[in-house]
Amino acid sequence: MPSITRRMIAILAIGTIFVAGLLFLTYHFLIGPTGLQTSMPTLSVATLGENKACVECHQKENPGIIQQYHDSKHSGHGVQCLDCHKPVKGQETLTKDHYNVALIAKPTPNNCAQCHATEVQQFTDSNHAAKSWYAVQGAKNFTPAELAKYHLLDANGKPLNGGNANPVFNLIGQDASAQSCEVCHAIGQKNSDGSFGDCTKCHLRHTFEVAQARKPATCAQCHLGPDHPQAEIYDESAHGAYYQANESKFNMDAPTGTLTVKDFPAPTCATCHMSAFGSVQGTHDVGQRLKWTLAPEIASVRKNGDVHQQTMNAVCLNCHAQPFIDDVMSKAEKNIALTNQNIAKGKSIIQDLRATGLLGTKPFGTPIDFLYFELWHHEGRRARFGAVMGGADYVNWNGIYEQEKALVELQSQAEALKVKH
Numbered sequence: 001m002p003s004i005t006r007r008m009i010a011i012l013a014i015g016t017i018f019v020a021g022l023l024f025l026t027y028h029f030l031i032g033p034t035g036l037q038t039s040m041p042t043l044s045v046a047t048l049g050e051n052k053a054c055v056e057c058h059q060k061e062n063p064g065i066i067q068q069y070h071d072s073k074h075s076g077h078g079v080q081c082l083d084c085h086k087p088v089k090g091q092e093t094l095t096k097d098h099y100n101v102a103l104i105a106k107p108t109p110n111n112c113a114q115c116h117a118t119e120v121q122q123f124t125d126s127n128h129a130a131k132s133w134y135a136v137q138g139a140k141n142f143t144p145a146e147l148a149k150y151h152l153l154d155a156n157g158k159p160l161n162g163g164n165a166n167p168v169f170n171l172i173g174q175d176a177s178a179q180s181c182e183v184c185h186a187i188g189q190k191n192s193d194g195s196f197g198d199c200t201k202c203h204l205r206h207t208f209e210v211a212q213a214r215k216p217a218t219c220a221q222c223h224l225g226p227d228h229p230q231a232e233i234y235d236e237s238a239h240g241a242y243y244q245a246n247e248s249k250f251n252m253d254a255p256t257g258t259l260t261v262k263d264f265p266a267p268t269c270a271t272c273h274m275s276a277f278g279s280v281q282g283t284h285d286v287g288q289r290l291k292w293t294l295a296p297e298i299a300s301v302r303k304n305g306d307v308h309q310q311t312m313n314a315v316c317l318n319c320h321a322q323p324f325i326d327d328v329m330s331k332a333e334k335n336i337a338l339t340n341q342n343i344a345k346g347k348s349i350i351q352d353l354r355a356t357g358l359l360g361t362k363p364f365g366t367p368i369d370f371l372y373f374e375l376w377h378h379e380g381r382r383a384r385f386g387a388v389m390g391g392a393d394y395v396n397w398n399g400i401y402e403q404e405k406a407l408v409e410l411q412s413q414a415e416a417l418k419v420k421h
């Protein structure tokens with residue numbers, strides 16, 4: 001055979017093998033037996049060392065996780081599965097072996113703190129952390145050092161509320177609590193490595209986006225309902241109405257630290273309570289901009305309340321003139337005082353009955369206990385929250401009006417009880 005023919009045959013053979021190989025690879029990696037997958041993630045960033053196996057296997061097991069990870073800023077910046085899922089110091093008891101790799105199934109704030117120490121510190125100092133968990137657990141799982149560190153001791157150095165969980169917890173029982181109280185309050189759960197909280201309550205995994213955390217719907221998972229209807233109040237406020245009508249004008253993805261009225265023409269929950277906005281610094285401590293504690297029976301001013309109010313004021317100033325803000329806030333303070341007065345009246349009726357022994361000692365033992373509880377826990381809070389966040393309907397029809405009605409009812413039930421005995 002002439003050498004030229006031999007060379008042609010060789011080229012043809014190699015060419016055929018090459019084309020066939022290409023067809024096979026295309027089928028195997030792109031089309032596959034289930035057809036073309038358009039949402040196939042770019043795996044390049046996640047293929048470092050052991051992380052390659054995580055992505056490959058979980059792509060088959062739970063493609064949603066890999067898709068969310070792929071869409072995140074983390075994957076874009078080369079943050080790998082094991083950057084979060086590898087145990088850090090103090091997580092020995094949480095560590096399990098997973099296909100020959102040491103794994104943390106549920107990364108805690110201690111894992112995030114490797115790269116986000118500031119956010120973790122601010123969050124840990126906030127009422128979203130230990131205080132929130134204490135509200136539904138009482139002191140039982142806290143060490144004395146933790147009780148002191150997270151301000152869970154009263155003026156006499158004893159655990160708050162006698163160390164007990166809230167009485168409603170006992171009223172509804174453990175099973176109901178596991179799917180209600182504990183779901184919301186797990187934002188501050190105690191983790192076995194000593195850290196507090198669950199960042200994924202706001203930063204849904206595995207996208208971990210700021211855009212999503214800035215939307216009212218994120219906060220509305222928990223801040224709603226008869227006792228803390230901040231979401232409903234926001235919806236009926238001018239801010240909420242503006243947001244709903246103009247959602248497409250909001251630049252939810254704007255980088256943190258650069259947010260201004262150009263990105264957010266009206267505030268969301270996060271703008272007022274957390275975001276860096278205009279000249280105001282951002283914070284993961286949601287108490288830093290609050291003058292009042294509005295949730296308890298009697299609302300009161302916080303330590304450093306005036307400094308906090310100036311920070312909130314600086315947020316409003318981006319969009320409103322000072323006299324306008326002063327007017328709103330001074331009216332709100334009058335209504336906070338009014339709720340306090342109404343609750344004090346109700347409380348004296350109840351204390352009077354207790355003193356005469358006409359009510360038992362069991363919490364929530366008589367209908368009148370519920371009347372008084374709702375006077376502050378529902379109606380009082382609703383009026384206060386409505387007053388500070390622009391919810392006119394909540395100030396009146398769901399608030400003060402309901403309080404006035406309940407006071408008449410309380411008085412008349414108290415008299416009836418006294419007559420009976």
Ligand code: HEC
Binds near residue numbers: 050081106
């Ligand atoms: C060969 C397949 C395979 C590999 C490789 C693999 N996983 Fe998994 N993984 C699974 C399966 C299946 C489950 C669910 C059942 C179980 O827990 O074993 C799971 C569960 C998990 C869980 C939840 C565990 C729990 O207890 O809730 C995490 C977190 C996880 N994998 C992360 C990773 C990470 C990170 C890597 C890489 C270091 C990895 N996986 C490697 C198949 C795999």
Ligand code: HEC
Binds near residue numbers: 066
């Ligand atoms: C930025 C940190 C971070 C990265 C990166 C990360 N994870 Fe996670 N992952 C978490 C957190 C936080 C949880 C939820 C913990 C909890 O339930 O409290 C979680 C939960 C999981 C779970 C169990 C929960 C479920 O929905 O089934 C699996 C499985 C998992 N991750 C796999 C992976 C894989 C695979 C990768 C890489 C492609 C990855 N993770 C990358 C932080 C991360």
Ligand code: HEC
Binds near residue numbers: 107112199200203208
């Ligand atoms: C290995 C370092 C590392 C770890 C661990 C880590 N992150 Fe990140 N994270 C980053 C980097 C890098 C960015 C991108 C920063 C940027 O955009 O400038 C980022 C960005 C973010 C953002 C902003 C995303 C956006 O849309 O702008 C959030 C929220 C976030 N991380 C949450 C978490 C949480 C929660 C954890 C723990 C479960 C965690 N991260 C663990 C490195 C890390």
Ligand code: HEC
Binds near residue numbers: 290
């Ligand atoms: C998973 C549930 C959950 C989510 C989501 C949530 N919160 Fe909370 N929040 C709570 C709980 C529980 C408390 C009560 C903490 C306590 O015990 O004082 C609270 C308290 C607060 C407080 C009062 C803090 C203080 O110092 O008294 C503010 C303000 C607040 N949240 C704002 C927000 C904002 C803004 C968002 C959304 C960006 C949000 N929360 C998302 C559960 C949640």
Ligand code: HEC
Binds near residue numbers: 225
């Ligand atoms: C839908 C989510 C959700 C559920 C369910 C829930 N809470 Fe809360 N809880 C919150 C939020 C949000 C606040 C913050 C209210 C505020 O500051 O305006 C709060 C505040 C509290 C407070 C006052 C704060 C403090 O630290 O003293 C207590 C106590 C409390 N809850 C106990 C409970 C108990 C007990 C249950 C179950 C019977 C329960 N919660 C169910 C979301 C929830």
Ligand code: HEC
Binds near residue numbers: 113197259270275
């Ligand atoms: C109450 C809801 C909430 C919780 C809980 C929460 N975050 Fe955030 N986070 C936000 C919001 C809202 C932003 C956007 C702030 C802004 O607009 O400036 C944000 C932004 C971030 C950023 C981006 C900051 C930057 O400057 O780029 C990181 C990182 C982050 N969070 C980490 C965490 C970590 C870690 C945890 C848990 C310790 C956590 N977050 C818990 C709501 C939350």
Ligand code: HEC
Binds near residue numbers: 216220230268294312
């Ligand atoms: C226009 C700014 C603004 C917006 C938007 C806003 N808030 Fe507020 N919020 C305030 C002000 C002002 C107060 C009272 C501050 C004080 O104590 O001086 C307040 C109080 C609160 C409290 C009361 C904490 C306590 O003392 O019990 C919670 C919880 C809260 N807001 C959550 C939310 C949530 C959730 C959203 C969104 C659904 C939201 N806020 C939207 C400005 C705002």
Ligand code: HEC
Binds near residue numbers: 239267
């Ligand atoms: C990012 C801009 C922005 C911020 C920040 C902001 N607002 Fe507004 N506010 C608006 C817009 C837009 C409206 C609806 C248009 C209007 O009525 O002026 C509005 C309306 C209001 C209204 C109803 C006005 C009316 O005439 O009925 C009140 C009250 C109000 N804001 C109070 C506040 C307070 C108090 C703060 C700070 C805690 C605040 N706002 C922060 C943009 C903002």
